[in-house]
Amino acid sequence: SAYAKVVGWFRFSLVRWWLLCAGVAVALRLPFLNVPLGIDEGGDSFVARAWGTTEGSMYGRSWLDRPPLLVLVYKLGVIGGDRGVRVLGIVAAVLLVAGTMIIANRISGTRAARITGLITAVMSSSVILGAVFTGNELLATVPVTFAIVALVRSRGSARNHEWLFTSGFLASCALLIKQSFGEVLVAGGVFLLVSWRTRERSGFRVQWALWWSVGVALPLVITFAWFAHYSVGVRSFVYAIVGFRF
Secondary structure: OHHHHHHHHHHOOHHHHHHHHHHHHHHHHHHHOOOOOOHHHHHHHHHHHHOOOOOOOOOOOOOOOOOHHHHHHHHHHHHHHHHHHHHHHHHHHHHHHHHHHHHHHHHHOHHHHHHHHHHHHHHOOOOOOOOOOOOHHHHHHHHHHHHHHHHHHHOOOOOHHHHHHHHHHHHHHHHOOOOOOOHHHHHHHHHHHHHHHOHHHHOOOHHHHHHHHHHHHHHHHHHHHHHHHOOOOHHHHHHHHOHHHO
């Protein structure tokens, strides 16, 4: 029957299952494509559109208590106007589904990956949870998720130094999108600690920690080099990211 063919088509391929879950996420978001931007979306988009000069501060004459990578991502989205911001959210949700499926498959196999993909698709695009908006949290969750992907892929890989570097790099990118997303740095630290404690089995080497640390440091070095080039005060950055909260 046609039903059996459809079920069989999705049964064996995780790529096909990801396409199905991605389609669910897109379908849940499309009805809200033309809904006016929310508060965070509107504010971030306003600053991103006006961000053409620094004039001694991060965002010129505008002020925002968010790191610069978030505004850069929004600047790409606002090229397509308000719809472009919502499309940015669609892309993030689809990537999030892929990342969580990879992690689940790596840890517990195909069945867990299918369940995870479907749950992620629904929860990352739920109007009840307000997830249909392109929130800062959604955008930051993408590098967080793929930083974890890189961690689990590094386990037993001959190229684990590359995976660890990627994990550290994405962990810092998450912080530069939303400053409260530091949990993936904790995850990386725990991963290295456990690998060291089980070094006879894991094959831990000091280079693992070095590669991960270089990955963490690189986005921060680039950011502060940008500050120095445009004479942006580090104090204003620290105030916007941390001090303002107090």
